[in-house]
Amino acid sequence: MARVFISPSKYVQGPGELAKLGSYVESYGKTALVVISAGGIRRSGDVVKKSFADAKVAFDFDEFNGECSQAEIDRLVRDAREKGSDVIVGIGGGKIFDTAKAVASAVDAPVVVVPTIAATDAPCSALSVVYTDDGQFKEYQFFKANPNLVLMDTDVISKSPVRLTVSGMGDALATYFEARACKRSDATTCAGDKVTSAAMALARLCYDTLMSDGVKAKIALEAGACTESVEKIIEANTLLSGLGFESAGLAAAHAIHNGLTAMPETHAFYHGEKVAFGTLSQLVLEDADELPEVLDFCAQLGLPVTFAQLGVKDASFDRVLEVAKLACAPNDTLHNMPFEVTPEKVANAMLAADALGRNELMAYE
Structure with missing residues (x-):
């Protein structure tokens, strides 16, 4: 019998941290696939774009379809491979984090999780909760490692509903x-x-x-x-x-x-x-x-x-x-x-x- 403790490699929490995202991602890759909702792009897109430009990290936004399903994971895996992404970034809520983690595991890339809300404990874990396309629980998927970085901007989170x-x-x-x-x-x-x-x-x-x-x-x-x-x-x-x-x-x-x-x-x-x-x-x-x-x-x-x-x-x-x-x-x-x-x-x-x-x-x- 062994006792096991696992955790993300790094956890950062504080006001204004989203503006530094590009400099954090730079440590993990040069071409990022950013999984984010359309609303997330409207609210935070400009800050994210500037942070990547400042760090000279290439990136692509890929709009999340709304459900952490196997079909959505597979779609994003294809996109990451086609674009040559070497780091996956999930910005938003729990289903986005879980999808980003599953995609990163499938393409064997680092993953950076950026919550804009504090609604679940999903960000730090090495697992994803996968649902059917119509929202019913399907399974847990477990991964070999926790996220490389969890970045919490408390200015952003405190303004969420x-x-x-x-x-x-x-x-x-x-x-x-x-x-x-x-x-x-x-x-x-x-x-x-x-x-x-x-x-x-x-x-x-x-x-x-x-x-x-x-x-x-x-x-x-x-x-x-x-x-x-x-x-x-x-x-x-x-x-x-x-x-x-x-x-x-x-x-x-x-x-x-x-x-x-x-x-x-x-x-x-x-x-x-x-x-x-x-x-x-x-x-x-x-x-x-x-x-x-x-x-x-x-x-x-x-x-x-x-x-x-x-x-x-x-x-x-x-x-x-x-x-x-x-x-x-x-x-x-x-x-x-x-x-x-x-x-x-x-x-x-x-x-x-x-x-x-x-x-x-x-x-x-």
Whole structure:
């Protein structure tokens, strides 16, 4: 048995860092394929172009089609090979990062990840979540290395919609509880073996940072301010959660998220919003002491605590059971829980989480 800890080669976070992108990329290649959305080009294209021009690095923008699917990955792989790209850059959100990582792995090139939001813990990891073309979870793809660089411009991120950063807190909220479950069950982590003490410490720090600074950060962002609490939450959402989930493991929360993708109504909601509900469901499964604190935290932030808040009007037992069956798929992470879990148990936990959520929301009315 070995204990394994993995991480990106370099993580940079601070105001104004996007303007230095070209100088960072220069260390990894001379011809960059930049995966970015059309909206990303409108918002940040001029800054990115100038940074590459200043560093004398050639580049091509390739507009992302919107889904991290195998078809989109394959399309970009062909483009990278045709253009002779020797470094892949992903600018934007989680599905862009995951696509860029998969493309870089396929063409054996370095990858630079540049989040313009702090909505997921995807940037730091050596894996991608791949979906079908219509948005249903398909599989995890694992790579031989983490990103070469993760670059976080906090000026840019703090100007993104507040809901995105709150969603990132929902994703990060699962980190400690899934890590703890994997530690208790002696599960194999996403890094390929057993959890390290360092990963557990980072996962716990992630949770503690959310509890101490999450609400303060949301209030600051709503006021258009980038405060120390905002900086801490950006780090928690991205670095602490990223290192924590990958080197300590995933369990029920993310598996339930994957199951929820079978409900078309939830496709309009962000990854972290669904993970937050998955976390509540996991805590119900465990009958965990932290459940009241986490429920209150989610309600204060506006993270979904009910099926209705995820757009689901029909939450009958039979329908939720189908979600639970998908969450319990043999290749998913729900089996990392430290006790036997069946679809029936998961469905009951989700329905109980929904009921607890409705009760919690009544206190805010």
